[in-house]
Amino acid sequence: MDHIGKLFNLEGHSMPEWFQVPFVNFKAHCEPLPEAGVVYGCQDLFGLTHLRGSDPDTFCKVLQSWFYFGLLREFFPIEFNIDDFKKVSDGHQVVSSECLLRYCSLYSGDRKRHIHLHDCLEFVKTWTDEIDLDCPLESSNSLLGPITIPDSIVHQKSRLIIASIKVLLETMFEYLRLSCSDRCTGKSKVQDVLTSRVNRVLTNLFYPGDSLQGINYDTVPSATVSGGQKRPVYGSVPASFFFGILLNNGWCRRHLTRMKHELNSTCLYILASRDSELVISQKGNQMECSASVCQQDENAGDTGPKHSFHCYGGSLNINCKPVQVDTRKFESIYEDSKSTSIPIVSFADGEATIEESRDQKYFAVSHVWSEGLGNASSNSIHSCQLQDLAGLIEPGRRGNSSQDSWGPMKFWLDTLCIPKASGRSSPDREALEASAIKSIDWAFASAHCVLIRDLTIQNPSLPFSSLDPLLQIMHLYNMRWLSRCWTLAEAISAWKIKITVDGKTQSLSDLIIDVGSSFAQRYSLASEPQSSTATSFRNELMSSVFRSFVSPFDVFIDSKDGHQDIIATWNALLQRSTKKASDVPTILAIANAISLKNVVDCKEKTMAVQMKLVLNAFRRLPAAFLFQDGPKIHEPFNRWVPAEPSYSGGSARNQRILPRSTYGVITDNIESTVLTYAEGKAVGPLQSSKSSPVYLFKGPLPQSFYLEVQGQSQFFFVEMTHQIQNHNQDNEYCLILSSVAGLNGPSISTAFCATVMKMTETESKLLVTWETVAQVRKVAQETPGGLRSRALYNTSVFDVHLLYAFFTGHRNTV
Template sequence: MEHLLAPASSQPIKIPYVGSQEFEADIPTPEYVLMYFKSYLNRNGWTHIFENENPEEIARSLQTWLYFGCLISVFRRVSITIRTRDFVSASYNPHERLVHTTRLRDYIGEWASREGFAVGPVVRNPADLKYLRGENIKEMLNHTFLFLDLYCKKSQSMSEPHKTRMKLIELSVMALGETLCSALVAIYGYEPREMPVWGPSPILEARLKDNGWCVSDSPFFPESLQRSAISATYYFGGCVCPRPRRDHSNCSTSICKNYLQVINHGTYKQKHVSPSCSCADIEVPTAAMDVVGQDAIPVLRWDENTLSVSKAGLQAMYVAMSHVWSDGLGNDKKNSLPACQLSRIQGLVNNIYAETHRASNNDEYLPTGRHENAKVPFWIDTLCVPVGDEDLRKAAIRQMAEVYRGADRVLVLDSFILTLPRSAHIIEKYVRIHLSSWHHRLWTLQEGQLAPRLFFQFEDGPESFYDMSYSERHSLDVRDPTVLCSPLRLLCITELEIFYRYFEQARTDDVHGINIATRMRSCAKYLRNRQTSKSEDEPICIATILGLDSGPLLAQKDPARRMASFYDSVRHFDPRIIFHEHPRLHQEGFGWAPRSFLRQTPDLIAMREGGLEWDDRPELATLIPGGGGLPVRWPGFEVVGLGPLNAGSWAFIRPWVGGNFWIPMQWNYGRQVPWWSYTYKLEVLPEVDEGSPRLDNAASRYAVILPIRLDPDALSGPGVTGILGSIESETPETTMMLSTDGHPASHSMAYSGLHRLPLRYVCRVRVKMPLPDTVPQGCSFAWALVCSGEQEWCLR
């Protein structure tokens, strides 16, 4: 683990060397190294992985094959010779040897020197020898990733000390795999999202917990294009969490319970700058409400005696404040603030322009207005969003996007960020923002992402993202092997800025709605660790971020109807959304849709099983508004004769073969049988926060939609099931025709034409192809009328 960046005070994690043989003993020439690597188990007589093997042998095979085998094979493919002993060293214990990765950075440097860095995306040219080498290495890493999962599952059942030893070796493979993937992207031009996500590691999670971090703090870069779950967690787990928080035993992986505090409007109290201060409470003039009523933005100035109001515009550039109410700057009873807070805010916004910034010669960064002697106008929700008048309040909320997008600068005030000086290291600043209450509130997400220039108020002054990273940008070489091994500094420089500028950069919608579908997926990721005191605010906030009109949503008071109205406004969706693992919306026609994006760890678009991205991108689905449902095209089947099933229960199913019952089932080993001759297993999955679903009416016409065909090479896979309605066509149903070539692409339609089949959502399911010896002969099963990927369903 020595190739990873770590705090100076952290204790290294020792990885034991348990090998008894060297992988490189008979390694062939570079052209054949891939097959040699993949055939390790067969060459060593393991016909079934882990069969009749003791824990010591399993640990040796894991390290020899997936650590040293992967390491040696990757570099051998580019004609760099590495030996096991290059990565093994003695410890203080004479009877113990450890895996040591100090030399890995040098080898990566040599690899890059031989191949050269990519100058653009990978060009898939089979005649290009460099491309072929990259493909071989990519296949090795994917193979390592997939088989590592089998080892990880096996180690769960081991006793100590074997279990801990296995976890340490697994961690070393994850760290190596993540680093090699990083180098692969830089040298060959692959997209980072093509790489597997390594981790999480129980060893690193335990170390984070011991040092006061919450389980929700890892990984630290969930939206990053870089794959950094291991290197980031390794670094942060080596130091004490800078924000002391209470017990984390009831926290979730999405958010710490300390961020879930809800403002009690009955007992909420504003704070003065000093606890001993008792200055007067200053109410905003009624002119501010008049400006809102004119569909304009009110901005304020405070001269220590008078709070004046004007309209925002080209001649009145302003600073918008972004804060959390828990810091004491809110007010739900009237539009007022203590005089001391007004003086503080006015001084802070003036100071943004008074500062001499490091990048003053950068046109993008230069202030667009000077307020050297005048008071800088500012906007803050406590004073500018009317309290008491519901119509004016809705008008102000509807303006919110314009408020933050139109501000010259947005200044973040958070009590935790305020305790750090600007001289702190970029990693400290990143962590301080990451752990702040401001970063975990719903409304502050849109405020930060809509800001043209976002500033954070530190202990001794404001800084933008450009300020924070200025020196790092000029000193950090992104192609340095140290950075490729552990890109933590690079991520701290770039990822928060990307996080809060993504939606402004991607705002232009194309005519097919692809842009908004992609942005909604990203928005769901950004909301996973956010909280709001009012659940009905969520669709308003998301609509504002996506550039949608929030007016129709504000007209709906019921949270479920408001969320449904939000989906009607979005209109275009990635059809893979129907397979999500979020709680479902209880609204007629929207059973396919997530009820909320807040505190949801799974991605909105589920990953393929095994942790890899989907290879294809289906065409967008266009919602039928008003609860008409979401039309999607996917493979699937109707189940005939399905008995009652509860969550966790299952049933065997077989494709219907038009009455040809002579076709053998899959336990016939005498020949290769086609997909339609297999028996499949349908499992009912529990709903998220919904208790136990039940398929309880055997007479109902149940159907299952799958993102993959009934292909033994593709299953298992997630799916959704529902009750079929009547076919929206006057054409009668016809017998399904089946080809006999066995190719899964030959799935035929269950119906004669491409008729849209309405389906009312019931629950999530998984379809598997069980091993032949687990399907008893003579078992009962249901029939399945199978549909190809051209079948259109309307999921409601």
């Protein structure tokens, strides 16, 4: 991993001893892979996995030999010298990858070799994800079943070796992507050595007689029909070793869960290396946090607002008192149905009053409650916090015009401008809250400027502007402001969004650009006496790290450039949380510029129904929405609608929606989409292809059954989430496999099952009622034992380019 350390000058900092990967002396390191099996003591990965429990020391030897040095030998069969990848430190031999970038500068290969090496990387990625021990953030089952291993020194050593393999994998993926043209994206027809070594164990375990050729690496094989855990399609799972280190250092478990989905092992290695230099609120006493809930956010505002950093006396300072606004004034504004104004705060001489916005210039403050301004019981904050807000807003006012021309400071803050639940009858309270919620997007959109308040980079003890650019991007990534759902909607609604850092107010995008320029200047290798290939690769590695840390900001910046879409906002919400899960449809609507009227005013105020209203506002949706793993709406005509998009609802089962990727990078410019219409109308077309096949067959259907694909000698086992009701023998059904997780190999795929009625004599147009999601598993080519006595249906592949699938307003029972 020290090739990354050298790029970012991590050696100049106090690197923990546990970052030195031990070199495990094993003579098989120097043996060609085909002849090394006897020395390994195991012939396949099934044996390797069980070595982890039975003989952990040998497991470490085999692991490093097979997946680290074996992979290097696959890439550099002529140049590879094992002595180049080890050194002596404190009297011990350790693995050193300092020469890796030099090796890469010498590499050359044709298209066929690129494909072969890509297959090797994908294969090692899949299996290192499986043999890595369960991530300490949440429990999960390995492909070959859970294995309980004591937390010993050898155990820690194996996790560190796996972490080094994953960092190596990410480096080689990046180099292969950079050095290979777009033509090199297909799968090799020649099985590489690593694939052939594991082929036997997989086929014997799950699919006797099948080949791993064409395996879909986006989905990890599973031993059960319904319990398979899909991996992200955009790279490997980050090494559990780094999460263990960060947890031991007191990091919030919920925040680390977000990292698990956004950062790779390389970024986590860098972050953990400089952890001691980070001044962030997600570190400290976070033992009560879980993978889905941060207790600081969950309890925010329950005990009233906090005092600011500058209030040195804290709550004991008798001169710092709560400032309460006149709630009757803003209630009258919300109750006036003809008014287009919203309530804003006018602050002068230590007094805060409520006014109508009308045509006044005001600032909207975007913040998170856990950083001191939250108050669940009343519309008040401490006077010290008002003074802090003045310090935040004044630089922005001075930057636009003279202070006198503005008069008193005018701003919008949810704590002071949104009515609380106490003190009113239920009907009045609900109506008032609905009026306030419907105006939130307008409050931010009509503001002269939206200002971000985040104590991670506005901490008085943190000189952000003078930090190393690497520390700057890590502090930006760890802003608590990025962790909450409402701040996503607020930032996207804003026409101008700015942030004040060290007394300077600038746009959020300009801050990212400035930090990026400093980062490039600090770590640029353009002036080094290296070959152009090596220099480009080094710079690309550093750029990928920068892009990963600032990627959460893309959703805001892209929205200002007219590039916003439902995929970006959906994926952003997946990594955020909110105390009130029922707010999620409203937030999704605001983030996609959808009117809140129908969402807020709908009679059935359930999250599922509101989610349906939001998604039906789109003319097109990504086809992947049909194949989400999370809970669906329990309605006959809308069972494709996800009931929730984020962890806020207590579920972590939904997946990110991404186009297909090559070498971990999205390459498709156009995602497969489906048309949406009014309630009970239509969705389609769906593309039918080899990667996303559509199967037609007749019912009636039990909840689980087998499908035989005619002409292909293939059998699928299908298990539906819900049994289809009101069907008969003449019903025809279609099973559509997801384009994201198609069943091209021995894996579990999510599919969608629907009732079909032909509209024309040809099979090009069908009337379809979507029914339920199903889990599909390929079974042995031979007829499974006892299959003939169970539910078996014959199917043919729908072999036209498009299947036009239409919703109906009634259930079809032909």
